[in-house]
Amino acid sequence: MEKDRRNFLKKASAAGIGLSLSPSIAFSKKKKKKNKALIGLIGVGARGRSHLKLLLNRSDVEIISVCDIDPEAIEKSKKMIREAGKKMPEFYTAHEHSYQEMLKKEKLEGVIISTPWRWHVPMSVDAMKCGVYAGVEVSAAMNMKECWDLVDTYEATKVPCMILENVCYRRDVMAVLNMVRQNLFGELVHFRGGYCHDLRSVKFNNGKQYYGGGVEFGEKAYSEAKWRTKYSLMREADIYPTHGLGPLAMYANINRGNRFKSLVSIASKGVGLHDYILNHPKGGINHPNASKEFKLGDVITSIITCENGETILLTHDTNLVRPYSLDFRVQGTRGIWEVDADKIHLAGKTKDHHWDKASETWLKEYDHPLWKKYEKDATGAGHGGMDFFVIHAFVEAVKNKTEPPLDVYDAAAWSAITPLSEASIQLGGEPQTFPDFTRGKWMHRSPIYQQPTDNILL
Numbered sequence: 001m002e003k004d005r006r007n008f009l010k011k012a013s014a015a016g017i018g019l020s021l022s023p024s025i026a027f028s029k030k031k032k033k034k035n036k037a038l039i040g041l042i043g044v045g046a047r048g049r050s051h052l053k054l055l056l057n058r059s060d061v062e063i064i065s066v067c068d069i070d071p072e073a074i075e076k077s078k079k080m081i082r083e084a085g086k087k088m089p090e091f092y093t094a095h096e097h098s099y100q101e102m103l104k105k106e107k108l109e110g111v112i113i114s115t116p117w118r119w120h121v122p123m124s125v126d127a128m129k130c131g132v133y134a135g136v137e138v139s140a141a142m143n144m145k146e147c148w149d150l151v152d153t154y155e156a157t158k159v160p161c162m163i164l165e166n167v168c169y170r171r172d173v174m175a176v177l178n179m180v181r182q183n184l185f186g187e188l189v190h191f192r193g194g195y196c197h198d199l200r201s202v203k204f205n206n207g208k209q210y211y212g213g214g215v216e217f218g219e220k221a222y223s224e225a226k227w228r229t230k231y232s233l234m235r236e237a238d239i240y241p242t243h244g245l246g247p248l249a250m251y252a253n254i255n256r257g258n259r260f261k262s263l264v265s266i267a268s269k270g271v272g273l274h275d276y277i278l279n280h281p282k283g284g285i286n287h288p289n290a291s292k293e294f295k296l297g298d299v300i301t302s303i304i305t306c307e308n309g310e311t312i313l314l315t316h317d318t319n320l321v322r323p324y325s326l327d328f329r330v331q332g333t334r335g336i337w338e339v340d341a342d343k344i345h346l347a348g349k350t351k352d353h354h355w356d357k358a359s360e361t362w363l364k365e366y367d368h369p370l371w372k373k374y375e376k377d378a379t380g381a382g383h384g385g386m387d388f389f390v391i392h393a394f395v396e397a398v399k400n401k402t403e404p405p406l407d408v409y410d411a412a413a414w415s416a417i418t419p420l421s422e423a424s425i426q427l428g429g430e431p432q433t434f435p436d437f438t439r440g441k442w443m444h445r446s447p448i449y450q451q452p453t454d455n456i457l458l
């Protein structure tokens with residue numbers, strides 16, 4: 001089956017079809033255990049190299065090829081591969097579209113895309129068209145057309161695309177998922193989440209060197225500050241919704257029995273970046289960036305309504321001074337969890353009208369079986385271990401030729417927050433309707449991790 005598919009793709013490529021749409025490729029529904037996944041990486045900057053490190057640790061992955069246009073990123077990757085004692089892959093470095101050559105030439109089964117946002121969709125689409133599973137970093141898409149491009153390409157090719165939303169695998173998030181699935185919160189009613197992280201002063205390069213993210217951006221900056229800060233100049237929207245939203249969508253079974261229906265968004269004024277530049281020792285009133293006008297409001301607040309009646313309060317807050325938070329709250333008829341306060345209340349289990357300290361009690365008792373099983377493997381992986389799980393889920397899906405747990409419909413629905421919030425803000429908070437990216441399939445699709453053993457991770 002797999003050989004047929006590859007032969008077809010080779011012939012298609014030889015016939016000059018290149019990256020144009022190949023006919024629907026039926027993936028085997030039968031689970032086929034395979035020893036190694038043949039993986040490529042596009043983008044080996046800060047994030048791509050943290051994925052590379054995890055992949056190098058695995059005996060069930062062969063890294064076939066790596067593509068990046070930054071010589072420093074390539075050199076650092078080569079060093080990592082050499083030090084891990086693994087076979088040197090092919091490198092594609094010539095220009096911004098070299099990844100297409102890599103997708104066509106190499107025998108890849110999956111590719112991990114960790115490039116700046118504007119590349120996520122073209123790269124994912126091209127990967128799917130080449131018969132290569134796409135694992136795409138967050139956010140997956142930045143406008144509505146891109147959301148549909150992902151869905152349409154998946155539906156035409158049947159080659160999966162997984163959004164690599166690592167927060168869905170955070171230990172406390174998964175413990176709460178375990179409790180949700182066991183009905184400890186009762187019927188779910190309201191959620192809160194967000195991306196609340198002062199990105200202006202993030203220290204890059206292992207914290208050894210300060211690159212002034214926020215004071216300098218564009219070519220003078222390093223890593224994300226090269227491209228990310230520009231979005232604060234260009235767009236007034238929730239430009240990074242998925243860390244705060246992905247876990248809530250998983251709890252609420254979005255695209256699997258439920259769906260996002262509508263959204264309203266409002267923006268505060270945006271003064272945080274300007275203030276930062278003015279007051280930074282390397283900035284000041286005469287710094288060229290002190291005269292830039294930032295479009296992005298400092299706090300973007302959205303309220304999403306779901307088909308089954310739940311509401312979600314979502315925040316984007318990256319340009320003011322503040323400690324990191326994803327701001328989670330999960331509330332139902334029988335319980336409530338609030339992440340920042342580390343508080344939980346469960347009807348009939350905690351004392352009436354009192355909170356328990358969540359991390360020391362219920363989150364320990366309901367630690368997810370996946371975390372129990374893979375705790376050792378996850379130790380040392382990025383972001384407290386959750387990065388291990390998201391890569392594990394992708395690699396397992398590639399090896400077994402199955403659908404990944406977080407799929408193209410999740411990628412589209414979660415990313416759609418960006419264009420919808422932008423439209424709502426422009427219209428003074430007018431409600432915006434979500435497209436049904438599943439075209440009605442949400443009514444019949446099963447929730448993920450309904451049982452801990454679901455989705456082939458165990």
Ligand SMILES: NC(=O)c1ccc[n+]([C@@H]2O[C@H](COP(=O)([O-])OP(=O)(O)OC[C@H]3O[C@@H](n4cnc5c(N)ncnc54)[C@H](O)[C@@H]3O)[C@@H](O)[C@H]2O)c1
Pocket residue numbers: 042043044045046047048067068069070073095096097098099114115116117119137138139164165166222223224226383
């Ligand atoms: N899930 C998470 O926790 C998490 C954390 C950090 C970053 N991210 C996401 O990962 C992505 C990358 O972020 P980063 O911090 O690594 O940024 P980065 O700037 O450090 O790395 C991006 C890399 O992509 C390369 N690149 C750019 N255009 C390319 C092209 N056309 N072909 C090949 N390579 C190209 C750059 O040279 C660079 O090395 C972003 O989407 C970001 O949002 C996710």
